[in-house]
Amino acid sequence: MILQVIIDEFIQSAQPIGSRAISKKEGISYSPATIRNEMADLEELGYLEKTHSSSGRIPSEKGYRFYVDHMLLPFHLSEKDQKLISAVFDYEYVDFEQVVQKSVEVLSDLTNYTSIILGPEVFEARLKQLQIIQLSKTSAVAILVTNKGHVEHRSFTIPAEISGSDLEKLVNILNEKFYNIPIIQLHSRMQVEIGNILNSYITNVNLALKYLHGALFSQQPDNYYMSGMTNMLLQPEFNDVEKVHSIYSIIEKEDLMINLLRATEQGLKISIGQENKIDEMQDLSLIKATYSLSGEQLGTIALLGPKRMDYSRVVSLINLLSNQMSKTFTDW
Amino acid sequence: MILQVIIDEFIQSAQPIGSRAISKKEGISYSPATIRNEMADLEELGYLEKTHSSSGRIPSEKGYRFYVDHMLLPFHLSEKDQKLISAVFDYEYVDFEQVVQKSVEVLSDLTNYTSIILGPEVFEARLKQLQIIQLSKTSAVAILVTNKGHVEHRSFTIPAEISGSDLEKLVNILNEKFYNIPIIQLHSRMQVEIGNILNSYITNVNLALKYLHGALFSQQPDNYYMSGMTNMLLQPEFNDVEKVHSIYSIIEKEDLMINLLRATEQGLKISIGQENKIDEMQDLSLIKATYSLSGEQLGTIALLGPKRMDYSRVVSLINLLSNQMSKTFTDW
DNA sequence: ATTAGCACTCGAAAGGGAAGAGTGCTAACA
DNA sequence: TGTTAGCACTCTTCCCTTTCGAGTGCTAAT
Numbered sequence: 001m002i003l004q005v006i007i008d009e010f011i012q013s014a015q016p017i018g019s020r021a022i023s024k025k026e027g028i029s030y031s032p033a034t035i036r037n038e039m040a041d042l043e044e045l046g047y048l049e050k051t052h053s054s055s056g057r058i059p060s061e062k063g064y065r066f067y068v069d070h071m072l073l074p075f076h077l078s079e080k081d082q083k084l085i086s087a088v089f090d091y092e093y094v095d096f097e098q099v100v101q102k103s104v105e106v107l108s109d110l111t112n113y114t115s116i117i118l119g120p121e122v123f124e125a126r127l128k129q130l131q132i133i134q135l136s137k138t139s140a141v142a143i144l145v146t147n148k149g150h151v152e153h154r155s156f157t158i159p160a161e162i163s164g165s166d167l168e169k170l171v172n173i174l175n176e177k178f179y180n181i182p183i184i185q186l187h188s189r190m191q192v193e194i195g196n197i198l199n200s201y202i203t204n205v206n207l208a209l210k211y212l213h214g215a216l217f218s219q220q221p222d223n224y225y226m227s228g229m230t231n232m233l234l235q236p237e238f239n240d241v242e243k244v245h246s247i248y249s250i251i252e253k254e255d256l257m258i259n260l261l262r263a264t265e266q267g268l269k270i271s272i273g274q275e276n277k278i279d280e281m282q283d284l285s286l287i288k289a290t291y292s293l294s295g296e297q298l299g300t301i302a303l304l305g306p307k308r309m310d311y312s313r314v315v316s317l318i319n320l321l322s323n324q325m326s327k328t329f330t331d332w
Numbered sequence: 333m334i335l336q337v338i339i340d341e342f343i344q345s346a347q348p349i350g351s352r353a354i355s356k357k358e359g360i361s362y363s364p365a366t367i368r369n370e371m372a373d374l375e376e377l378g379y380l381e382k383t384h385s386s387s388g389r390i391p392s393e394k395g396y397r398f399y400v401d402h403m404l405l406p407f408h409l410s411e412k413d414q415k416l417i418s419a420v421f422d423y424e425y426v427d428f429e430q431v432v433q434k435s436v437e438v439l440s441d442l443t444n445y446t447s448i449i450l451g452p453e454v455f456e457a458r459l460k461q462l463q464i465i466q467l468s469k470t471s472a473v474a475i476l477v478t479n480k481g482h483v484e485h486r487s488f489t490i491p492a493e494i495s496g497s498d499l500e501k502l503v504n505i506l507n508e509k510f511y512n513i514p515i516i517q518l519h520s521r522m523q524v525e526i527g528n529i530l531n532s533y534i535t536n537v538n539l540a541l542k543y544l545h546g547a548l549f550s551q552q553p554d555n556y557y558m559s560g561m562t563n564m565l566l567q568p569e570f571n572d573v574e575k576v577h578s579i580y581s582i583i584e585k586e587d588l589m590i591n592l593l594r595a596t597e598q599g600l601k602i603s604i605g606q607e608n609k610i611d612e613m614q615d616l617s618l619i620k621a622t623y624s625l626s627g628e629q630l631g632t633i634a635l636l637g638p639k640r641m642d643y644s645r646v647v648s649l650i651n652l653l654s655n656q657m658s659k660t661f662t663d664w
Numbered sequence: 665a666t667t668a669g670c671a672c673t674c675g676a677a678a679g680g681g682a683a684g685a686g687t688g689c690t691a692a693c694a
Numbered sequence: 695t696g697t698t699a700g701c702a703c704t705c706t707t708c709c710c711t712t713t714c715g716a717g718t719g720c721t722a723a724t
Contacts, residue, residue, distance in 0.1 A: 665724105666723100666724080667722100667723085667724075668721105668722090668723080668724095669720100669721090669722090669723100670719105670720090670721090671718105671719095671720090671721105672717105672718080672719085672720105673716105673717085673718075673719100674715105674716095674717090674718100675714105675715095675716090675717105676713105676714090676715095676716105677712100677713085677714085677715105678711100678712085678713080678714100679710100679711085679712080679713100680709100680710085680711085680712100681708105681709090681710085681711105682707105682708090682709090682710105683706105683707085683708085683709105684705105684706090684707085684708105685704105685705090685706085685707100686703105686704085686705085686706105687702105687703080687704075687705100688701105688702095688703085688704100689700100689701090689702090689703100690699105690700085690701090690702105691698100691699090691700090692697100692698085692699080692700100693696105693697080693698075693699095694695100694696090694697085694698105
């Protein structure tokens with residue numbers, strides 16, 4: 001009970017909590033002295049910490065861990081919160097990316113933390129159509145459309161050795177052969193399966209394939225969105241520019257963040273402070289939840305904030321949001 | 333001479349400059365007392381300021397203005413800087429967006445300021461091809477390709493009243509009629525010119541047009557890139573979280589920034605502090621330069637930093653970069 | 665098991681020099 | 695008339711001390 005009060009209070013105030021304050025809390029009918037004894041025990045067990053020898057207590061990481069594992073009460077979201085979330089899905093057009101972007105924005109707005117989302121993994125989608133549109137004698141744009149409506153595109157120069165009509169033929173054959181195969185297999189199968197077939201139609205097959213491949217796959221697909229980075233500045237624990245800088249330098253490393261979010265089993269996961277394994281994230285908590293299409297995992301939505309997060313509210317929000325995303329995508 | 337020394341020194345150190353320090357400078361052969369007299373005059377004329385009654389001097393905005401207007405020496409860029417810039421254009425593929433993105437990154441890396449770029453204005457480009465690819469009975473993706481290789485795409489739901497074949501017909505007619513017209517005219521001409529023609533082919537013309545239009549134009553084209561926001565944190569003038577927050581809240585307002593950059597005549601423009609008209613930018617300077625294709629203005633590249641910017645180096649960098657961009661685009 | 669009482673600790677805030685960088689002004693000098 | 699030495703004065707920064715109060719741990723009593 002005391003641990004719960006301390007964590008709840010600390011989440012609100014960001015200040016160490018003293019025995020007297022706890023004894024005044026509703027539902028607590030012990031004197032400060034009793035509470036001090038219990039607090040000393042909780043500290044010995046590792047659930048609490050002091051900022052200095054005569055300060056009140058703050059939760060340790062172990063304390064937070066216990067809190068999120070055993071003391072998380074279901075939080076009743078306000079009407080307003082619920083409305084703002086459902087507004088995300090109130091859309092005229094079927095557009096995955098739009099929903100993904102709106103989701104990440106609403107999550108950071110509602111929590112005042114930084115929110116990150118990993119969009120549908122393009123390579124898991126299947127090939128719907130491949131196209132090359134020639135812009136001039138030497139340049140063209142390649143467009144790849146997946147069955148999930150994702151579009152990747154890329155301009156490139158046409159090398160002199162390859163004629164426009166050859167590229168066109170190549171594209172036609174690829175479309176015919178590879179319709180509906182997973183994009184992720186496109187690369188390897190392009191090389192193995194159709195090299196021979198093409199030889200008869202096209203001069204310089206390998207070069208053409210190489211170019212097409214470069215045009216289609218050389219770029220990171222942009223399915224990574226972030227929102228509310230500046231929200232961090234409002235948190236009292238980051239009132240020091242040094243800290244802000246070290247945190248921002250981590251958040252800006254897109255690859256690192258993608259890895260952090262990608263490696264996730266289905267469901268919701270909370271990582272507190274050092275559990276994140278990254279030095280610069282020692283003072284941060286990361287909450288991530290997956291969303292899916294017909295049960296098949298599509299991506300991850302995550303929230304990054306101080307360890308002193310409003311866990312129960314945040315968990316409710318992120319759960320509602322990820323469920324709604326899954327539902328909407330599946331409906332579509 | 334004294335004004336120049338003060339500004340040069342202040343750009344380096346961010347500290348008020350005293351008379352003694354100036355007298356020790358090479359090329360100055362006057363005693364501190366003489367320099368104090370001159371500094372008092374410069375202050376009366378409005379070119380210098382004091383932070384408190386017995387402090388050294390710092391440049392005023394009028395001082396900076398005079399400096400950039402009359403005292404900017406051509407800066408010799410280091411080999412390394414030049415190499416890093418030319419590396420941006422050393423590309424296998426013709427890809428405007430790629431170059432634009434690389435440019436904004438290199439500029440913020442080289443300067444440690446925040447860099448923003450406005451990509452080619454999509455609406456000024458011409459229609460190359462319009463396409464609708466149906467994903468399922470009720471959803472499709474519309475793709476618009478311009479003569480400059482820009483691709484806009486958007487998923488949408490097909491309303492029950494419109495058949496897939498009608499949409500296809502519509503697209504065919506649009507492609508035929510409007511090939512090579514400026515995108516910016518597409519909207520109005522779609523309504524006016526072909527409503528009648530289509531009536532005979534398609535039921536429900538207006539609804540179909542409305543949907544197509546929504547699919548193509550409802551989204552802001554993303555030709556806005558920013559890089560190096562966190563660089564601001566390294567500047568000593570922003571060691572206060574309050575300031576950082578107010579500045580970030582401005583930079584994050586994309587529309588506002590686009591407006592700031594869009595309204596630019598050809599060439600390079602420097603706006604110092606209050607000249608920016610925006611409260612939150614009082615302590616910032618904005619340097620913007622246009623780049624073009626065959627003399628036709630394409631976009632703007634800009635740099636945002638403290639008023640105490642290394643103007644001569646930065647101006648050289650941004651000039652070199654924007655010229656290279658223009659040259660590369662024109663070559664392509 | 666709980667509590668009152670009390671000595672003790674520590675941080676935050678306020679106050680007070682001392683040091684030092686810099687100024688403006690005056691008077692002297694070339 | 696332009697330049698400079700000298701000097702009193704101003705203001706910031708740094709450091710030390712004091713005071714205040716919130717909070718603790720421990721002991722003894724209930």
